[in-house]
Amino acid sequence: RKEVEQDPGPFNVPEGATVAFNCTYSNSASQSFFWYRQDCRKEPKLLMSVYSSGNEDGRFTAQLNRASQYISLLIRDSKLSDSATYLCVVNRMNTGFQKLVFGTGTRLLVSP
């Protein structure tokens, strides 16, 4: 079983739709959490951090449930430019350094 699990999708949604991605992680020692975005044939880029209190950045809302070891990302009013793969990432201390562990990613396709 992978340490970070995501539904690979693809999620096909029309412009303007609201879409939600979920992710679970197995290591309770995980300390911090992120969503990264990866465009086709590009490198991953940080989208946003995820906090227990929930955090919002424009159309994007991230939520963490530590008890359930569950992370979510909500995208409202989807744009064509949101089409990408969204990687769920957990971070933990590992032999003296902070190690980012990535999920397989969830692919989103937004159509006109």
Added chain:
Amino acid sequence: GAGVSQSPRYKVAKRGQDVALRCDPISGHVSLFWYQQALGQGPEFLTYFQNEAQLDKSGLPSDRFFAERPEGSVSTLKIQRTQQEDSAVYLCASSLVAGAARGANVLTFGAGSRLTVL
């Protein structure tokens, strides 16, 4: 430099050939990571350097994989006797600080080196 630079961007190797992939991290960045990303998968951790010290190489798939960062800046990932299963994108990432320091988990990735083994 302004970003993390990786070369070559694309490499085609015949099975059994040795390859070397280079990473130039952001100047002054202490931490350097190598990840392997197979098609349709997320990045998988390979190895980590803090300056010139390789603190973790537990993700290297076999003893054919070797990484170094001799002067604490540029790093090279070497794969000997390449196999078809080595085909992937190899991503390098760096971070300004290390350890438990705030910001040590803020990684900047390079564009990757795409390796295809025939």
